[in-house]
Amino acid sequence: MAERGNERERRRGPDGSQARTKDEAMITAELPGLVVTNAPNQSVPFLLDTNWFDAAEVVIDADDRPFGEGSFDVDLPQIRPRFPWFTIGLVDPGDGSAVFTLHDIAMGLVERVDPFEVTVTDPRGARSATARVAGKIEFPIEDENGVAQTTIPLKAADPKTYGPVVTPAPSTGLPQPGTGIAYPITYPIDYGIPGDPGQLVLTNVGTSYAIPDLVISDGGSSGGFDIVAVGSGEHIRFDRFVPVDSVVTIEQRTGRAYIDGPTNDVTRALTYSDLIAVPPGGSITLQFNVIGVATGTPKLSAPTFRPAYR
Incomplete structure (x- = not known):
């Protein structure tokens, strides 16, 4: 579309307004x-x-x-x-x-x-x-x-600017070991339940770095949680008791952390707070671990994650 003040002539509609030209994209x-x-x-x-x-x-x-x-x-x-x-x-x-x-x-x-x-x-x-x-x-x-x-x-x-929120929301639980093959071996072979590495993968299809807000829910911990970017090593550590029914939000763009809503600020519990950003056209993997003893089934997610553009 034309810049305000541009003198370039444009086709006008019958009412005198600027009209969209035949080959101009709909906006x-x-x-x-x-x-x-x-x-x-x-x-x-x-x-x-x-x-x-x-x-x-x-x-x-x-x-x-x-x-x-x-x-x-x-x-x-x-x-x-x-x-x-x-x-x-x-x-x-x-x-x-x-x-x-x-x-x-x-x-x-x-x-x-x-x-x-x-x-x-x-x-x-x-x-x-x-x-x-x-x-x-x-x-x-x-x-x-x-x-x-x-x-x-x-x-x-x-x-x-930001694209639509990624759905379904990326999420992971804590690392879980697999069960392996039972002994004595019987046929057909039961390979057991596979393990879970407890890793969250975020992919940014945009053209600029995207900074995710992170949410920990569905469970608590006696000592908090660790989140580490695999490979690059950026580290977020939340050192605080978390009740089993509470939700912790880490708002990276503002540097804040809160529990059960923005009015309950617990930013002081962030003893490590490296900025974790997803590169344009790339992905990052976040390792999720508990500090102390977990209660319930803690889950790390990025429910508002969106690709970013310039």
Whole structure:
């Protein structure tokens, strides 16, 4: 779609709005209370323009070399926040009530205290970001025939977008030994019950590192739990008694841990807290172990894990 302010001519619909060209992909944007596509339709809000597909700005500070010959590239790149915006159009040939309904929806976004999810679907599938309004929403009504246009400016919670939650949720129990072949051997041979290594495998089909939140449920421990990335060695250790009916959540992106809900913060129990990230187009394997004595059947899972994209 065109950038705001771009002078490139585009085909327009019979109502004067920008129309989706014959070979242009269908795009659907979903915000709270509002679903729009880039195909104009009378009496229904439609997507005129967006910068959703722009990447976040990458900034690298460099020191000058002596005598001004080039520069040192010694600093790590800093990725700035994403500020996506959506320009919505509407042509209401009726009494104009649809225009004011759109106005109520747009202004309602300003009142939202908590960030909300924004999803854009294109031929690749759905990708989402958590955002809130950042800036002024202007709502000019262009004429008495119910023609309106508004731009909704947002600030995303991080520079990435995310695909749908992986289902079924990846999970594993504790390591369990196999039983082996019973003796004396009888025919047909009973090879016993196979063991379980107690490993959780996470696969990221996206184009950027994905950081999973980890949940321990269905059982407790007298001393806590250990989670180690096989091969790379990143380590999360939770040193605390866990009741059999409690749920422990390790929120890696914020560095927090809580038990039975966010209001019960137990971050101090994280004696090791390396960041475990799943590489783009790759996988990681997490080894799950109990500290002390397990009660119930503890399970490690990543119920909200999503592939990440730039």
